[in-house]
Amino acid sequence: MAMVEVRRVTKTFGKVVALSNVSFTIEDGEFVVLLGPSGSGKTTLMYLIAGIYKPTSGQIFFDDVEVTKVPPKDRNVGLVFQNWALYPHMTIFENIAFPLTLKKMRLSQIKEKVLQVAQMLHIDSFLDRYPWQLSGGQQQRVAIGRALVKEPKILLFDEPLSNLDALLRLNVRAEIKKLQKDLKITSVYVTHDQAEALAIADKIVVLNNGFVVQIGTPDEVYTKPSHTFVASFLGNPPANLLEANLSTEEKIAYIGKSGLKHPAFDLLLRSGEKSFILAFRPEHATISTHPTSNSISCFVYTVEPMGREQIVTLQVDEHFFKVITSVDQKLEPGQNVYVLIDLSKILVYSSKTGERLF
Amino acid sequence: MVTGDVETKGRIKEIFYLGVLLALSAPILVVFVLLVISSFGNQMATNFDFSAFRFTLKNWRLLFEGRMAITGGVRENIWLHFLSTAVVAGGVAFLTTFVGALTGYAISRIKFKGRKILLLSMLLIHALPGSVLIVGVYFLYRVLMPQNLVFIRYFSFFYVILARAALEVPLSVWLMKGFFDLLPWETEWSALVDGASRFLVWRKILLPLIKPGIVAVLIFGFLAGWQDLIYVRTFLIDRTLATFIESNLETEMAYMPLLAAAATFYLLPTIVFYISSQQLLFKVYAGGIRR
């Protein structure tokens, strides 16, 4: 059990800056997900916590003790890989026992610990088999077992589910979360899958291009994205981002030719903004065939039925956005409709920096 | 991303390993450096005794003038030896590459009966060096030898190139097959659908695509022919640099630097080719080689 603090860490590979000035803390027993697209530096960050990489500058603390220069073996971390990295020439028992044999532990003690972990993960009946004789899900558990057997202070997961098929992924995801809560072990989990992050995390650290964009609970990150990047990265489909122009005289924001009125826009006008980005989730709008006040006039572009609901792509001028409605609502491509956004749920971003204004 | 080992080891350790390695490699470097130094000396530098050592270009001048002390009045034309070495090496290079490109393509791309057996026998004779059969190869050489003395000379060139190339053909077939395997089938199919013959596809479309592979096999074949000693001394009537060095070794001490110059001269093209095409050659070697 441990607390982790990453303080102003920068990591460069030659001229490439993989991470710049990253700071955050992980509380004892917390499950933190590092979320970002590929190349965002999330795996690099995890390897820095594991000690596989050394930061170019900055510090890392475990329980207020600096470990920046401590080699990985002395950090007592467990690491679960994307491809599980099971040693093909060792049996399951030998794979799980490997970290212990390196510590020159007595064989009886090793056996006891391996069996304990194996029983917890329900893989105790495969111990004398080889990795290739196991299914993907079973191999996954072995990999977790190998990470857990040395009773690490911190458990690190590097996209552990991406080699599993979709259905299995949901089950294992739930298992990992339950295991983590039962053991109360501080965990860092790297993924590019926003749904996975939302489902499993206590806290999400969103990374983009080596910068931390937002840190927060899944709910905060989903409902109050701090940046247009986060808004457009989370959710399926992600939040709609529409360019809105402010009219100084009418105190109205125009999207296409439709005007919207909202008290918040007055504040924007006072700060001298001419335009902003209006963001809203596809589930926070309704489609009507009749115009009402504050509705946006647009055309139906496509309709994608998804079973219970349908995703409607709409076009206003050259911009597209998506709204989720019930399949009962019959819509035809090309039809002129009016979208009413739930104005209490909208978010407003600066069109220059992408930062959230309110 | 991570390559090789991780960033967990200290620099000191790496320097230590490198030191061990360089210490192990030192003899190889030392003997070659001593050879080159000796070729510019009035005496051999191989004993590290530089007290009476003086730099001179005399050895090289004598070498190119063909004045080898041991042969007394007979002048050795070193450029002629150079030429015959180059002819053998070039012939081996061309032949191995040509045969490799043809057969490698057929094995990689065409279904035919005995394909597997052909590949298996290629690999088997690659593993078992053809040089153990040299008695039989020489027997054939004597049987086929023409009567006319002028022809014999050309025949010996022809035969030594064929025989030496035969040793390298299995490897070049294997490598070429590997290069062809990497090419997408769609390129070939589209040409075949357009009505091209297999041969045309091979020559106009696939060969240009594996140019780096061809260059690698060419260089590889050239170096094999260039370094050869046993085959040229057994079959070739003309001398090459190798047989020249072989027969001129028993010089008196005073002329030893001259032979060092000859050896350095012989080594030069190898080094040039080797350094200019290292990456390619590593790939060729990693593809499976014989000692």
Added chain:
Amino acid sequence: MKDSKRSLELWAFLVPALLILVVFYFLPTILTIFISFTPLRNWNIDRYARIFAGWRNYYRLFYAIQNDPSVRAVFLTTAVFVPVTLAINVLGGLALALINFFVGKRSNALINTIWLLPRMTPIAVYSLVWYYFFHGSEIGTLNSILIKLGIIHRAVSWGQEFLPYGAWSVIIFVNGLVGVSFGMIVLSSAVKSIPTEHIIAARVDGATDWQLCRRILIPQIRWHIMYVATWQLLSLLTSYAHTYLLVSWRLVDKSYGTPWALYVYELAFTGVFDQGLAAASGVFLVIVGAILGWLTLKILGFNKLVTEPRGDL
């Protein structure tokens, strides 16, 4: 496409290789066996090649191994030279591959360059540099170093004195260096193909360099090591180019510097010119070589290497 045209095209691709296979491998094998049953001497084909000698050459060979001290020496030399050089080749190659793994990329290139040099160098030049190194006079590099260090007091002819060990050491050393690069290159690329995660996982678990080698790297490349070993065994048994000049220049003793393959060559082409006996000795090499070669391909997993061409064209 018509079938006849198809097969014509196929032949165009295969004829050159088939010719080479037949002329330089198949026929010479038959001829070697044939010659071993004739009293062929001095390459006097007209006179001897039509005489059937029965098993005489084989009988002579076994008699010589039992009674002729110089042939016994050749036999003994082979029995020592092959396994010791093999061990040096494989262990040296493994050691270099592992060190290559632990040092940076730039150092890799340097090491590869140095260790490929013995293989790339023209054999005559390579033999010459070691001729100077082991030379029996004061110009010999080894002598001059040891005299300066005060270990020996007079120049030693390394390949001619202290028999048989002197001659053995020289040929094993010279051949050993040539073979190391093969193991180094094959095993280096094998080590490189081990997933990085395995190494990271082991490092996180606290494996030292030595533990990493012994527990993770070497077990995962054990088949490659086997392959290198059988392949090298085969080539050590059958090739002789790198030893030939050392013997013919008298750097090493003739009997204790001559492994079996070189003995075959010397019998046929130098001195005695006894091709009948040479062929009989050569046949044994071919048989042993063929068995080992087949074994090597088994280890290599021949069937895995052969993929069927796609399409039905």
